[in-house]
Structure formats: structure tokens, C-alpha cells
Amino acid sequence: MFSSFSQRRWTIVCLWVLIIAVIVAAPAVLPVFRLNLLGRFLSLSIVALGIDLIWGFTGLLSLGQGIFFALGGYAAAMYLQLSNAGDLPNGIPEFFGLYGVKELPFFWHPFASPWFALIAIWLIPGILAAVLGGLVFRNRIKGVYFSILTQAALLVFYNLFNGQQKLINGTNGLQTPATKLFGQYVGSDLMQRWFFWVTAVVVILIWALLRWVVRGRFGDVLIAIRDDEPRLRFAGYNPTLFKTFVFGLAGALAGIGGALYTVQSGSASPQFMEVPMSIDMVIWVAVGGRGTLVGAILGAVVINFAKSLVSEAMPESWLFIQGGLFILVVTALPEGVIGWFRGDGPGNLLNRVGLSRPSATYPSLELDGQEEVQP
């Protein structure tokens, strides 16, 4: 018992040493192009952390996190567009000229303030998620019905943003590389390096925040909601409050991820809200390991790196590999890679492919260590 516990500890410590080593070494070793990719993928891992909170711990499978991701991205891009609009004709962002818009739409005005933008990046998606989630949870809609609703909401927002040329440049989105922050072009190597560092620090802070949230009694309530929500009501807890809170928190995290992704990828656009993007986010968490937090980070970073490497070599094959990965996880590693390591990883896998003798399933038989079950 003790040895397996400390072994688990060691696995986690090694993982963290690896993660921090990668983050510290990356700027020195990687060319800016790769560093920028790593920064983007770390931004995506913030969204994945939020999904792990609501899905891995609380059992809410959202297929609409792209909404909140995009809102955070747009908030950041709108601030950047305005921050150097003063140099432009009319004093408004350039794209408005294409559609003959002379005056800044009213909702753009607050985004001229960096403080407003910094808060809006997480608060607007957070509040939207809490409001949408609260309405759904209040009516006790759960399971696949909840997932379908989130995907429907995603499509609504996708179409909405795509159609608004005169307000937010429609399908083209808002570009950021030619804008300036602290006197530097956002697209410059210097700024991209800084964005990488900021993203890495934010990922670690959010990981620590979520770990605090899921450890202890609050996290136990989340797991209880996932396992048997009606039972929890009879124990005097109101699951709606807890679900609304964590869904709002996950929305806010998606917004932060979206903002950091936008400044590193160069634009915020409705493509963030395409259906496959939000499903990919769920796959990262499933592959990394639900309910493990660190699995969400690894899943997002590793899968996206694999995707970019494979796409460079064999552009057509990625979708097949991703599909295969998903099938592998569903059939052989239902707890994901990290969950597999935490549990009885290798033995369990051998069991599943039928290579090892099945052991007694009743746990106390194994733990008492006295009885042997003969097949």
C-alpha cells in the first residue's frame, strides 16, 4: 500500500519536473516559431483545465467551450485594435473602413481601457457561462441533453459572430500582429517570447487554483454531483449552485485561454467557435485523463504538438490519427493516460487485451492479501 502510494507521488513529481524543465528550457532551445506554438498550446491547456473541472470532476460534458474561448479572444483583440487606432484614419480600427462604418460601435468604447479589457477577458465569458449554465441546471437538464444544448449554443454564437461584419469584422475576425502593446508590435519575436512566459505562469497559477478547488470538501461535492446528484440533494446540498459556479469558472478560464491564444496566433475569429474545435478540447482532456488536472495540460500540449508535427509531414493523416487516439482511449484507457498511471496502469491494460489472468474483482480480497481466487 505504502510503496504504491509513494510510487504515485514520484510519478507526479517527475511529471512536474518534466513540465517545468520544458517550460524553462523552451525559450533557449526552441526557435521562435516552435516556442510560439508551445505558448499557444499552453493557452489551450487553460481551456482544457476548465473542461477537466466541469467534466472530469463534476460530470458536465460541455461541447460549447469555444463560445467562452472566443469571447476572451475577442476581448483581447478589441483592446489591441483600439490601443493604436489613434494613428489610423477616423481614429477607429482599419477594418471598419471596408464596410463604410465611420463611428465606433458603442460596445467597443470600454475596451479602450486596458483594465477593462483585462477584466472583461475572464469576467464576460465567466458571467455568460454562469447565466447560461444556471438556467439549464435550474431546470435539471443534465447528461447528453446538457451536451446538446451547449453545442446548439455554440452554433448560435458562431453564426452570430460570422454575420456581424460591421461590428466585429464577421468571418475575418480581428487581427492582432500589427497592433502595439507597450510600444512593441504584438507579432514581434520579443513580444511573443513574453507572451510565452506569461502563458506558462498563468497555466501554473490556474492549475494551483483548481487543485485547491478540487481538494477538500468542495471537490468532494463536485465528485458527488458527478456520481449521484439526486442523492446529494437529500443530503441538504443544492447542486445547482455548485454546478453554476464551476461552469462559470470554466467559462472564465476558457476566456483567459482564448485571450492568450489570440495574441499568440494573431487573430480572434469565429473559427474559434467551430464545432470540431470544441470537440477537440474535450478529446485533449479525455486522452490526458479526466479528473487529474495535469492530464488536461499534457493532453492539450502533446496532442496539439503531435497534430502540428504530423500535419507538416502528412497533412491528410491527422484526422485518422486523432480518431484512432480517441478510439484507443475509449476502449483501452477510459481514465486517460494520467488516470492509467495513477491506477493499476499496465496490469489493467493487459487485462483489457486479455493477456493476463483476470484477478478477483472484489477489492478487499486483493487488499486483505490472504485469499486467493482460483479461476
Add this chain to the structure above:
Amino acid sequence: MTMLSTGGEALLELQQITVSFDGFLALRDLNLSLTPGELRAVIGPNGAGKTTFLDVITGKTAPTEGDVVFKGCSLLGRPEHRIARMGIGRKFQSPRVFEHLSVQDNLVLAVNQPKQPWSLLVGGLNASQRDQVHHLMSIVNLQNRADWAAGSLSHGQKQWLEIAMLVGQDPDLLLVDEPVAGLTDEETDLTADLLKSLAGDHTVLVIEHDMEFIRRLESPVTVLHQGHVLCEGTMDQVQADPRVIEVYLGTTEEDNG
């Protein structure tokens, strides 16, 4: 019928409850009242409406007609968690514990107060609550299993863990649905003693099929039949009642004989 005489105000009163599921009357014109500290057994053949009756009290099912009054307040229209916080705890027919949480964490969730998100994030259990968790584990003999996932317990241990969670909520009224289903004889006896010891400080309502167990409780018995109270009395009185023999015990005796 002396055991049923009400000493004072009723803790719980069901007044002419009717529950209709698309025209099927699961409960019809059901009246029942419990005095504080009372231990009461409810029996009835399958389909008599026993579980629906608990669903009505705990807010899971809204009655079509009638009223449920607890401590002088109507429970109608209140969500389950509010009714639970008012002091009604429920143990389910098949044990429902949170399988991925440890035995100790299951009990902590039951004992913890207040049950609001923010206080759960920032606060901790106080010393007396921690003592209570340990006390509960020793009552149900699970102190050696504190860190085990509840899902890995045996059926009987889960039954007991759920009873301990119920006690940990410290409700005024405990609704216990088939607590000894699937337990060994020894465990059944211990459960009967446990429930008897809880009565007095708490009001306990037990639903059971096991007649020996009910007899051990030495409590007044209410017989439900087709959603209606057929009769009330001591176990001997009830077993002697010709109506009861006809609908319930009679068939059991025939089966046994």
C-alpha cells in the same frame, strides 16, 4: 392502541395525500402522523406506495392533492435540499453512497455545515464535527475503512455507511427505506438495535419487508395497501387483523406453508 396515542404536537403530518401518475393512484387519501421521538414501521405488499410515500415527504414527488406538514410548516413546493436542511434525512432502498469518495469523506459531506459553496471552499471541519465523523465510523464499525473508496465496501457495509451518513446529517426525522435488505442475520440485529437507540432523540420511520426485523423494533406498525393506510397497531394486532392477513400476511403464510 396505547402506543399510538399522540403525546403532543405531531412532528410530521400527512394530510389526505393523493398522488396520481397519469391516472394511476400511487397514494390515495393517505393520512399519517408521527410524534417527536417515535419509532414507526411501515409495511405493505409490493406496489403499496411505500417509496412514493417517502418521495412525497422528501420533495421528490409533488402530491396531486393534500398537504405535508413538518414542524408546523407545509413542505409542498420546497426543493429536496431545503427539506433536507429542515431536518428530514432519507436512506434509500438500495444503498446510495458516493462510491468514488472515501468512507470518511462520505461522512464529512453529511456532517458538514453549512452546505454552501463558499464555506466549503474556505472553511474546514471544526473539532466537534471531526469527532462526530470518527464517532459515526465507530458506531457502524467502519473505522478501519476510513480511507477506502465507498464503492469498494460490501453491500452490508454500504447500508451501514448510508445509515451513518443519515445520522450524521442529524435530522429530526429519519426515513429509512429497507435498511436490512441483503444483510446477514447478525447485521440485521445490530441494525435494529441501532435504529431503536436513535429513536427518542430522533423520530424514525422504517420501511421494511422483513417481519422478524419489524418485530425486533417493537414499534407501532402502519400497514399500507394500494396507497392507503389499511390499519395501524402493534405487530401482534396487525398480524391478527383479518384485512391484513387477506392482503399481505395471509399470502406470505401460504407461501411459507
